[in-house]
Amino acid sequence: MTASPLLTAFLPMALGIIMLGLGLSLTLADFARVLKFPRPVLIGLACQVLLLPALCFLIAKGFALAPALAVGLMLLAASPGGTSANLYSHLAHGDVALNISLTAVNSVIAVLTLPLIVNLSMLHFMAADQALPLQFGKVLQVFAIVLGPVAIGMWVRSRFPGFAARMDKPVKIGSALFLLLVVVLAFVKDWQTVVEFAPVVGLAALTFNLISLGVGYCVPRLLKLPLRQAVAIGMEIGIHNGTLAIALALSPMLLNNSTMAIPAAIYSLIMFFTAGLFGWWVNWVHGKELSQPLD
Template sequence: MTASLLNTVFLPLALGIIMLGLGLSLTLADFARVVKFPKPVLIGLGCQLLLLPLACFFIAKGFQLEAALAVGLMLLAASPGGTTANLYSHLAHGDVALNITLTAVNSVIAILTMPLIVNLSLAHFMSGDQAIPLQFAKVVQVFAVVLGPVAIGMWIRSRFPAFAERMQKPVKIISALFLAIIILMAVVKDWATFVEYAPLVGAAALCFNLVSLAVGYCVPRLLNLSQRQAVAIGMEIGIHNGTLAIALALSPMLLNNPTMAIPAAIYSLIMFFTAAGFGWWVNRAHGRELAAEA
């Protein structure tokens, strides 16, 4: 399979299947829940859309990342939470319903915020001849590639709920396989850059991941949200949709820059371990709180 075929056929197909899996897990009630419980949703979105890009910008500057790598890290920061956050939140006794709502709402909002953040990052970090701004037509393409499969998945669930329920597990397995292949593609396509910058990018990605988890947990607690809601928000903004970031970076129709995919590829590996550690820590803290109350 040629490189162009991988980019033009496999990447959109893989992303489509992953987003279809997301749609199979969503209903209109997940969006309606925003009206019933606006405070935790607004706090979660505020952390995701405002605090994280700002923190990511200073991390990229602090680690003095090469321009394309800095833009790639900002692209990751702009990406919505991944569906894996729901599983980790469940294991850490978080509010999974809040996770699902945040994933649903943020996946829609990200269609508008991602091009904005990426364009600002391109303008800041890259010189004029390097920058490849996301044009309106490309934003429409992202909208179709991301939200189209989600809408189809939601329609399938609304019409054939039993079938959608049966398909969720196999689609998740296929999605995990596609994620592994996409990460491998991102690394192979720019192997020399990966080897050269892996330690530095890895340190920056780890720093950003820990900051994401800390912001997602501590800010809601400071604003008097419950432990379960804080865990859910921490997982939601600590586990980004790296697949989406990698696909946008590699796509010939969009950014077409393999170097920009490297931060998301490394982050996608790191976040599973840090999220597990975070879940263990909040469970211990919750256990101590219950013991103290008893």
């Protein structure tokens, strides 16, 4: 995708507002909770940061995705959980506090892991003359775009909690709609690319989504975590921050490649339906246990 004034000016702004909205929902207690109850957070992070990228790599290879699509899928795998995971976890009677802790910690860790995974993916999947890895300066841009607004949002919440509570929902809705407009305009411009690759990458995205939900739920259960925590981790890992992946792929300052955004765009449509079915299934099977109040 060629750089355009629309993307250059507004995409980083939209992403910054989205991360600001995330910061408005976080407090230092969300990070302190990790120190108090580290085991479920560490299990969730190990699944999300280590296991999922490895499985995603195998999926990209197994489906023989085009290089840019493979990198886009890996970009999605490296992205932290989306804030919608909190809502889905709540509806499915999961441990929402664990979701919030995982989102907070993984958003920080992703500043380091995301550029690393993207760089390695580009070097592996793309030819030397095609690969444009994230250089140190661009890594700093990712740091500023992701962590800067989150820190500002957390500071605003700590100083002006009433204002933060009132602005939390409008900021999230407004930024999501704004980003949606930018993405729609960008894909309209490259619609032929979307039509060409969507059927190919759609099944890979669905496979990755189902594996993400399965890993997030089954690994904690095998490691004897409580059911509510397994549900929370399943939602956290199954619902990736697709908006972050799309924004990084489309941004002219970073990857500047609309094809890399296609896996995240398709995944973002799929995940809300599969997460809803997952929540229904786990409550159908374990409804009595999940209906009990939290201790």
